[in-house]
Amino acid sequence: MSIISLSGVQKHFGDYHALRGIDLEIAGGEFFSLLGPSGCGKTTLLRVIAGFEDVSEGTVLLSGRDMEGVPANRRPTNMVFQSYAIFPHLSVAENVGFGLRRAAMSRGEKAAAVEEALGMVGLAGYGARKANALSGGQRQRVALARALILKPKVLLLDEPLSALDKKLREQMQAELRRLQRSVGITFILVTHDQEEALIMSDRIAVMFEGRIAQLADPQTLYRRPVSRQVAQFIGMMSFLPGRIAGAEVTVAGLGRASVEDDQCPAGRADGDVSVGIRPELLSLLAPGEDTDRQLAHGAVTERTYYGDMTYYDVALDGTDAEVTISMKNLPGRAVLERGDAARVAWDARSLVIFP
Amino acid sequence: MTLRVYAILYLVFLYAPIVLLPIFAFNDATVIAFPLSGFTTEWFRAIPETPALIRSVQTSLVVAVSSALLATLLGLCTARAGARYAFPGKRPVTGFIMLPLVLPEIIVAVALLVVLLALGLPLGPWTVVLGHTLLCTPFAVAILGSSFNNFDPALEEASYDLGESRWATFRLVTLPLVMPGIVSSLLISFTISLDEFIIAFFLTGTEPTLPVYLWGQLRFPQKIPVVMALGTILVALSVLLLSVAELFRRRGLARTGAKDTGGFV
Numbered sequence: 001m002s003i004i005s006l007s008g009v010q011k012h013f014g015d016y017h018a019l020r021g022i023d024l025e026i027a028g029g030e031f032f033s034l035l036g037p038s039g040c041g042k043t044t045l046l047r048v049i050a051g052f053e054d055v056s057e058g059t060v061l062l063s064g065r066d067m068e069g070v071p072a073n074r075r076p077t078n079m080v081f082q083s084y085a086i087f088p089h090l091s092v093a094e095n096v097g098f099g100l101r102r103a104a105m106s107r108g109e110k111a112a113a114v115e116e117a118l119g120m121v122g123l124a125g126y127g128a129r130k131a132n133a134l135s136g137g138q139r140q141r142v143a144l145a146r147a148l149i150l151k152p153k154v155l156l157l158d159e160p161l162s163a164l165d166k167k168l169r170e171q172m173q174a175e176l177r178r179l180q181r182s183v184g185i186t187f188i189l190v191t192h193d194q195e196e197a198l199i200m201s202d203r204i205a206v207m208f209e210g211r212i213a214q215l216a217d218p219q220t221l222y223r224r225p226v227s228r229q230v231a232q233f234i235g236m237m238s239f240l241p242g243r244i245a246g247a248e249v250t251v252a253g254l255g256r257a258s259v260e261d262d263q264c265p266a267g268r269a270d271g272d273v274s275v276g277i278r279p280e281l282l283s284l285l286a287p288g289e290d291t292d293r294q295l296a297h298g299a300v301t302e303r304t305y306y307g308d309m310t311y312y313d314v315a316l317d318g319t320d321a322e323v324t325i326s327m328k329n330l331p332g333r334a335v336l337e338r339g340d341a342a343r344v345a346w347d348a349r350s351l352v353i354f355p
Numbered sequence: 356m357t358l359r360v361y362a363i364l365y366l367v368f369l370y371a372p373i374v375l376l377p378i379f380a381f382n383d384a385t386v387i388a389f390p391l392s393g394f395t396t397e398w399f400r401a402i403p404e405t406p407a408l409i410r411s412v413q414t415s416l417v418v419a420v421s422s423a424l425l426a427t428l429l430g431l432c433t434a435r436a437g438a439r440y441a442f443p444g445k446r447p448v449t450g451f452i453m454l455p456l457v458l459p460e461i462i463v464a465v466a467l468l469v470v471l472l473a474l475g476l477p478l479g480p481w482t483v484v485l486g487h488t489l490l491c492t493p494f495a496v497a498i499l500g501s502s503f504n505n506f507d508p509a510l511e512e513a514s515y516d517l518g519e520s521r522w523a524t525f526r527l528v529t530l531p532l533v534m535p536g537i538v539s540s541l542l543i544s545f546t547i548s549l550d551e552f553i554i555a556f557f558l559t560g561t562e563p564t565l566p567v568y569l570w571g572q573l574r575f576p577q578k579i580p581v582v583m584a585l586g587t588i589l590v591a592l593s594v595l596l597l598s599v600a601e602l603f604r605r606r607g608l609a610r611t612g613a614k615d616t617g618g619f620v
Contacts, residue, residue, distance in 0.1 A: 052512060052516075071515075072512070072516050073515050073516065074518075077516075078516055079513070081512070081513055082509070083509050085507060085510050085512065098514065098527075101519070101527075
């Protein structure tokens with residue numbers, strides 16, 4: 001049974017239509033991400049689940065119970081805020097134990113629970129410190145411990161890593177994932193960082209303008225996005241004009257290929273289409289190199305060096321559209337310059353068709 | 356350099372009269388003039404022997420404490436509403452509340468007097484409290500507004516999310532964090548009310564507040580040194596209260612970890 005079940009959820013703020021009909025089922029123990037650009041409604045949706053916002057229409061069920069009229073302090077959810085919201089006038093232990101104030105536990109039991117929660121996030125022994133004296137990463141951990149100590153059914157995380165620098169963020173991503181597996185609580189993460197969502201989630205809902213554009217596991221989302229918008233938001237994708245007739249697509253600059261149904265996530269129909277392909281699924285061949293893949297020709301228009309990778313923009317013969325190709329910088333591999341002729345190897349199965 | 360000289364002269368001009376107060380309060384002569392004739396504490400000893408003076412001090416304290424409490428309570432509500440919610444007419448309403456800051460006191464005083472008399476209400480300490488609350492509320496709003504603006508709304512939501520009720524959240528989170536602002540607001544309102552003259556003069560009825568009483572005493576030259584002595588005590592008290600208020604404001608900033616962006620001292 002799903003732990004969270006939303007149906008037809010709408011939210012208006014005055015004239016602003018923040019959520020435009022959200023249907024969503026989230027299973028117990030799942031690491032679920034709401035991914036989208038700012039203003040897409042992902043934080044509003046999280047706050048609706050937490051009980052900070054009422055729904056204008058629709059129902060929210062938590063463990064099968066209708067949450068209509070149930071305020072945030074009576075819901076089996078806890079939240080990690082973007083600003084962490086650590087109480088600055090309390091110590092670390094008082095922060096973490098805040099939610100236990102009314103629990104039927106002895107003082108000793110509470111202290112033990114606080115120490116256990118701190119240990120869980122790697123802050124054992126930090127209890128006596130002032131909350132103000134903590135670093136960003138430590139505040140993040142305190143916020144986690146404070147929310148997890150109440151053993152909620154669902155932990156809500158509102159862009160919890162966006163304030164951290166890159167190294168620390170990567171470290172916390174791994175830790176959050178490990179923590180989620182060990183406690184087995186459903187995590188719902190709001191993020192605008194597609195990489196973060198891909199790394200951490202079991203499933204991802206991509207949101208645009210108050211709607212869920214696609215809900216899928218990370219692999220499906222990346223390999224078979226349902227729209228150009230989703231494809232461009234998650235990773236990089238080049239688009240070429242094409243035309244479908246029966247089982248075959250003709251792609252400008254590449255040539256002809258047969259397409260399977262799964263390559264048309266938005267459905268297939270004969271006519272003009274847009275054909276997408278990821279940079280790593282195309283390869284530039286070295287002069288004289290042979291291939292049994294399909295071949296296309298063009299010229300390099302731009303080269304961008306990333307250290308481990310080089311990205312090439314290639315104008316294909318017979319079309320105005322360009323494709324981006326990423327190549328690993330392996331030893332002995334020649335580097336092409338701007339203006340060099342390019343031979344591009346590709347596979348029919350790598351193509352994604354958009355109406 | 357000229358600017359420095361100018362600044363020093365300016366400060367001397369502003370504060371020299373206040374320095375004269377303690378000097379003549381300890382001077383052994385009823386005439387306020389140099390040269391000084393000798394040291395005495397007689398004028399301070401005369402203060403408790405003047406029952407009308409004691410009564411006016413009591414009236415002033417009651418008025419000042421009541422005004423400070425009322426203004427701070429109103430300021431707390433206004434500041435929280437202003438910092439947390441958007442509602443139609445927010446700017447005009449806020450502007451209206453802050454108006455007494457720039458309105459000449461004499462106008463407020465006359466207007467209140469006319470209204471009170473028209474309503475047939477008797478004048479007394481409570482009518483002064485009314486006027487002083489009006490006057491102090493903008494200060495309370497200004498001080499508490501900065502407390503609330505430095506206050507992350509997610510803190511209240513976090514407490515609520517962790518199972519506390521709205522009231523418990525206010526008590527456990529909001530109040531401790533804005534407490535320095537509340538203390539500061541109370542002290543400043545108290546100080547403003549304590550030495551306010553014009554409104555008190557118009558609305559005071561038969562029980563004068565201290566400033567009104569002092570003004571009445573100026574007609575009797577032999578009483579002037581006693582007034583000086585009392586003035587000295589009041590200045591010392593005001594400086595003390597304002598310092599304490601500022602101390603609390605800074606402690607509040609340190610507590611919420613905010614940057615210092617203003618204040619009164």
